Amino acid sequence: MTKLDSKIPAGPLAEKWTNYKAHQNLVNPANKRKIDVIVVGTGLAGGSAAASLSELGFNVKVFCIQDSPRRAHSIAAQGGINAAKNYPNDGDSVYRLFYDTVKGGDYRAREANVYRLAEVSNNIIDQCVAQGVPFAREYGGLLDNRSFGGALVSRTFYARGQTGQQLLLGAYSALSKEINKGSVEMFTRREMMDIVIMDGKARGIIVRNLVTGELERHGAHAVLLATGGYGNVFFLSTNAMTSNGSAAWKAYKRGAYFGDPSFVQIHPTCIPVHGDYQSKLTLMSESLRNDGRIWVPKKKEDAELIQQGKLSPVKIPEEDRDYYLERRYPAFGNLVPRDVASRAAKERCDAGHGVGNTGLAVYLDFKDAINRLGKNVIEARYGNLFQMYEKIVDENPYETPMMIYPAIHYTMGGIWVDYELQSTIPGLFVGGEANFSDHGANRLGASALMQGLSDGYFVLPYTMQNYLADQINIPHFDTNTPEFNQTANDVQGTIDKLFAVNGSKTVDSFHKRLGLIMWDHVGMARNKEGLEKAISEIKELRKEFWENVSVPGEKTGMNVELEKALRVVDFLELGELMARDALDRNESCGGHFREEYKTPEGEAMRDDSKYMYVSAWEYKGADNEPQLHKEPLIYENIEVKQRNYKTA
Amino acid sequence: MDLKLKIWRQAGPDAEGKFVHYPVHNISQDASFLEMMDILNEELVANGEEPVAFDHDCREGICGMCSLFINGYPHGPDDSITTCQLHMRKFKDGETIVIEPWRAKPFPIIKDLMVDRSAFDEIIQAGGYVSINTGGVPDANAIPIKKEHADLAMDAAACIGCGACVAACKNASAMLFVSAKVSQFALLPQGKIEAKLRVENMVAKMDDLGFGNCTNTYACEAECPKDISIANIARMNREFLVAKLS
Incomplete structure (x- = not known):
């Protein structure tokens, strides 16, 4: 049995990373070019890691699902990236960023990893500026900052409402430079199908060429997965259409443990669901909460009239508005962390105060900010978001308050990794959202970009080199070995099996049904009974899928339905593990809210005596239950307490 | 709303392409253009036909993956948006909508509406x-x-x-x-x-x-x-x- 060893370096917290780097193994420049590395995914983590590994001299093969590495879903991140620069002189520090992140994650993240993240956050900003990323600036020419949820300082750097785009294009430019040099080989429109294990180590991957339908084999000394999160298990989420959990799920089935699968982030400010044909949900950046005030009608009668379309929100006088976040959390107000804001919105809507024609929406109102600062200032800050909102909802948010509702946005869970970001399969590294990450049970806004680039630019190039140091004598890998043949046959077997079903229901119809089960029982509020029901319903749905799914078209050539079917096969298994993990955790923490475990005020109630651990699930075969391993979380540098956003 | 779609279908880069007509019914004007395409594809799949291939991903106008030449305009008739942000309320009930891929020699067609x-x-x-x-x-x-x-x-x-x-x-x-x-x-x-x-x-x-x-x-x-x-x-x-x- 693999032992869970987090490999946290010895020494004081602030010196661990420095010590690690001082004592790690290195590969000399001449030997680096003898070593091949595979990177799957070209988002912030994958793109930046691939570029940095190539700069060091390794041969890098990079794979992405879109037609270009510039399109990974990191590009959609809007609001910003955190760093502990303390440029505004408002009391920030590496320790405070570390503290806020651990607290924001409800004390379910690993101290040493989070500290390292906070430590390298400043290097990220330097790096991106040097690349020419056009961050927002003050008139004096220096960088501007704004605030995000869960922090009392302004530490968020931004490029209008397109920070993710600009950072990703920065990583893409670095990657393009390396492709031009010839040390990165880029493969687009490829989807990873499986990982090839030789002598217990990750030594290659099988990918499907999405244009030709061919299965291709690639060998390497190490494999890095930076394949993003699995929020699309819910069908409706803010993720892109091709974002999926399959690469991580394949890693799990080949022996990598899955960490905290139930930890999902539900983002409070998304455009509400509007119809059953809807394909995705659109986020409205958290940065809007800097100036927008969230409210619902105090009187249920008003809410009902609004739902029926008989009353306009602008007609509701100030005294009849309930600014419930400011009321409940005076210290943080509208800038409470995402999990807290989401639950509070659900609570008001469940109590009958919701707005919109479904009653499942709350207002995000800019009236006061426009009166205070002028429309021009608000337009300069959020113009593109307001435009995006208007195109979708057909209402002008400068005049009518925006309607928002929580939606699935990010998965804190992912493949379990140690301090080196290595999974329980030697040679298989996992970065960015795909790993179980540094965010514990809840990620703070503007921290995903920070983690992706931290992993890719500043952590993996060191830790992967440490792993590769003793492999300089291992020659390039032949892909005609029994292990490659077997894995490729397994993939082909699944494809053949899908076509053989020859049923009558579309892939999407199953995906939508899975999404509803997940949202109802493994979503914002969970309980024992619902989770047990979800597990049995997912099993039933999986059975029905394999009896009645229809995959039209051919095995060769482009086949979008086959691509979707292969992803849904994995979602149908992953969803069950998420429910199982949520059922195991008899407490509420961060985004994981079990209705049985709450304080009298309705806040999440942790049980540190029993659940202060990372759950790491081990696959035991299709017919057996997975085995739960626990990595205890030890806090030596931070006082563990009930999260409090009511008082500073 | 009901619409008549006239869509460019082309099996592969070297295959000959042609316009094919598809009617769609009961489309909500609040649906996005690509959601309308999803509905068409669901119907095609349910009838055992091959869905129309088109590029798309983030569906919020930032990844740059979606394309489509709609009624003679790249990204359709509305201003300052991508195809994925286009909504059906910009069209009239009963309208014929012509949907083509980007046409440019350096962007060869891969399949249907997808280009390289x-x-x-x-x-x-x-x-x-x-x-x-x-x-x-x-x-x-x-x-x-x-x-x-x-x-x-x-x-x-x-x-x-x-x-x-x-x-x-x-x-x-x-x-x-x-x-x-x-x-x-x-x-x-x-x-x-x-x-x-x-x-x-x-x-x-x-x-x-x-x-x-x-x-x-x-x-x-x-x-x-x-x-x-x-x-x-x-x-x-x-x-x-x-x-x-x-």
């Missing part, structure tokens, strides 16, 4: 970056930049690389795309060091790949979903001239 835009990646690889490695860079605030310049650089950097400019241009010119990247760096001190090589290499690559010349019709600017300004083309021309004279 890797030529754009090749142009960026020719010089769309600052040649620095990870680490060893100065403190971010050690490089002060005038706010106006940073804002203009951001305007240019907002390009999503979708290719609408090329599709809109009668010459299939990529000048707006290339000039947006050249401008971003021309406006920033970080980009000055390699300014000459960058503009020369990127323009040479653009020409090699078979993109046409700019004849100042401004169709690219009119159709750009991100409102990238043709002032960038003028800036690139200046950069190019300076490079050739130095």
